[in-house]
Amino acid sequence: MIGDADLNGTVEILDVTCIQRAINYIVTLSKEQTAAADSDQNGEVTIVDATCIQRYLSKLKLNDSQIGEYVTICIDA
Numbered sequence: 001m002i003g004d005a006d007l008n009g010t011v012e013i014l015d016v017t018c019i020q021r022a023i024n025y026i027v028t029l030s031k032e033q034t035a036a037a038d039s040d041q042n043g044e045v046t047i048v049d050a051t052c053i054q055r056y057l058s059k060l061k062l063n064d065s066q067i068g069e070y071v072t073i074c075i076d077a
């Protein structure tokens, strides 16, 4: 699910925290987590992705946002 950086099935503030930790190299995201955390789908996990999720949680849903939607995630073997 897009935005679900910790892969627990829901998009919540913990996912924002998870992304912030990844940006600060406190934690390392798996490929699956990285794909889910990349909320704006630009290929990299940045503070913008954390901001996108915060907006989603604040109900300021972006028109082009796929946060909260299930998508098929392609992961290289």
Ligand SMILES: [Ca+2]
Pocket: 003, 004, 005, 006, 007, 008, 009, 010, 011, 012, 014, 015
């Ligand atoms: Ca989550």
Ligand SMILES: [Ca+2]
Pocket: 037, 038, 039, 040, 041, 042, 043, 044, 045, 046, 048, 049
């Ligand atoms: Ca991104």
